[in-house]
Amino acid sequence: MSALIPWRLRAAFYRLAQARRVNGCSRTGMVSFTFDDFPRSALEVGGAILAAKRLRGTYYASAGLAGTAGPMGPLFTMDDLDRADHAGHEIGGHTFSHVGAAGLPKQALLADIGRNQQALGGFVPRNFSYPMGLTDFTVAGLLGRHFDSCRGIAAGLNGEGTDLNLLKAVALYSGHPEQGFFDHIAEARRQGAWLIFYTHDVADSPSRFGCSIDLFERVVAAAHGSGAMVAPIRDCLAALAAPAPLVSEPSPQTA
Ligand SMILES: [Zn+2]
Numbered sequence: 184m185s186a187l188i189p190w191r192l193r194a195a196f197y198r199l200a201q202a203r204r205v206n207g208c209s210r211t212g213m214v215s216f217t218f219d220d221f222p223r224s225a226l227e228v229g230g231a232i233l234a235a236k237r238l239r240g241t242y243y244a245s246a247g248l249a250g251t252a253g254p255m256g257p258l259f260t261m262d263d264l265d266r267a268d269h270a271g272h273e274i275g276g277h278t279f280s281h282v283g284a285a286g287l288p289k290q291a292l293l294a295d296i297g298r299n300q301q302a303l304g305g306f307v308p309r310n311f312s313y314p315m316g317l318t319d320f321t322v323a324g325l326l327g328r329h330f331d332s333c334r335g336i337a338a339g340l341n342g343e344g345t346d347l348n349l350l351k352a353v354a355l356y357s358g359h360p361e362q363g364f365f366d367h368i369a370e371a372r373r374q375g376a377w378l379i380f381y382t383h384d385v386a387d388s389p390s391r392f393g394c395s396i397d398l399f400e401r402v403v404a405a406a407h408g409s410g411a412m413v414a415p416i417r418d419c420l421a422a423l424a425a426p427a428p429l430v431s432e433p434s435p436q437t438a
Pocket residue numbers: 219220245277281313314315
């Protein structure tokens with residue numbers, strides 16, 4: 184039992200002093216499409232599907248992966264950042280080396296994030312996603328001082344009492360039951376809540392962390408047709424009039 188006390192104290196401190204609560208509800212509900220790492224197909228294919236409906240997404244870039252290839256296909260190149268930006272998409276932050284944020288010494292984590300932001304050139308991400316969803320109260324409290332929002336992979340809608348340091352999200356993976364995606368959109372619309380989808384590659388034969396082209400088209404069409412606001416994270420935060428982070432330490436760029 185005593186072993187639980189430090190964690191409970193940490194959790195209590197986080198909730199009292201560091202969580203950044205906002206009412207994530209809006210009149211119409213909101214849907215964001217986000218991509219982690221990110222594979223080139225997320226922009227070339229996924230971005231084109233969004234753009235065809237005049238929609239935009241958020242791309243959380245891990246610069247250490249740029250120009251490499253893996254099970255999700257080729258990852259973005261630095262030119263892709265410009266393409267994404269010109270198309271109106273948002274560039275978000277991830278760690279440089281795609282290391283998980285939980286359990287890292289504070290300085291090592293901030294240094295890795297700072298390295299990512301330097302490598303992204305002129306792009307200064309205001310929103311972050313935790314690689315592999317790995318986070319804890321210490322990390323959430325730390326990064327919540329540097330970013331407008333941090334997104335995890337805990338499933339659910341963001342509604343009343345949403346914590347900007349621990350935004351919930353729903354995996355848009357082809358291996359998951361399809362109906363759930365459409366149910367989430369309908370529920371976000373009904374509750375006026377904020378639904379954030381995340382995926383990686385968008386391809387005919389996606390990786391198990393990706394989404395097929397056909398499914399992505401149908402889910403985007405459903406979100407678009409639902410009457411919900413469909414927009415990148417930055418635009419949804421603006422619509423919610425979310426508070427800016429209280430930067431009490433040097434930004435990650437200088438860490
Ligand atoms: Zn990732």
